[in-house]
Amino acid sequence: MTALQGVLAERDKWSAVGQCAIEKTMSVVGTKSAMLLMREAYYGTTRFDDFAKRVGITKAATSARLAELVEAGLLTKQPYQEPGQRSRDEYVLTQAGTDFMPVVWAMFEWGRHHLGDTGLRLTHLGCGADATVEIRCAEGHEVPPDELGMKLARRRGR
Amino acid sequence: MTALQGVLAERDKWSAVGQCAIEKTMSVVGTKSAMLLMREAYYGTTRFDDFAKRVGITKAATSARLAELVEAGLLTKQPYQEPGQRSRDEYVLTQAGTDFMPVVWAMFEWGRHHLGDTGLRLTHLGCGADATVEIRCAEGHEVPPDELGMKLARRRGR
DNA sequence: CAGGATCCCTAAGGATACTG
């Protein structure tokens, strides 16, 4: 039982506020290949062919998905030049792309627990302990499902 | 620059370990409607028609997606009976479904920051502070992108 | 209320071949 279930009465009001952030996010990066491309970007991949090979999708799909991720602001194309070669582009993470990490690693963690563990673990390099994705509040408390709520904040201009 | 980028040398070895957890997760719940159905489940929706109406998809899609979520173990069908009515099923969250929260709310938070804020906020009901989705280690440290690593643990039987 | 059936359209993505 999650505490959010208490908000059903207000829920319909929120729809009126505008399209849900989850829906917008899924529209932008809601395909398997987009998620896997982001994963590869986190692993350090920057070259087109490496993306295609490591994700295991065709170049056509790679091209389409990378273009969308660039357009959505998660990656940027940056020119680089190897000696004797013409200038090419590589795909590097933006701040928005790095901010997307919790989504990808939350999926990783959920899959690991519920769909079979491959032995891979996220770790905190600073102290060596395993890392995971959690819901926490600004006061630093871990927020269990039954203490998670939703509120409609007064919006400040922007 | 993320620290994970140091792992590229080992990365190809991991592919051999088996299909990535992110990929498996996306195969199971990788559609926009599945995510939105989970969101509604967190808000407390349990009835078929309410899911269809609140998510804004057709009953055919609702039926297909809910069946997949039940099969994947995120929801269960539970019989209920209203006085004078025949017995029907409602869809309730399982533990695996509740465990999926970080994925959905991480998308919510990312969309809120990068695709336009609707004013909705996650809150910790216990203390009233805003809540968010973070990467933390077992020692309780918040893990910034440049301190997040990946390691291949020895797998223990199960 | 909780679907199933049918029809149709679009997006994702594989395979293959070609280009600068």
Add this chain to the structure above:
DNA sequence: CAGTATCCTTAGGGATCCTG
């Protein structure tokens, strides 16, 4: 290496109508 172009298959999902 970094794509583009073409062809084809499948899955997601809207619209509409029907059923217990």
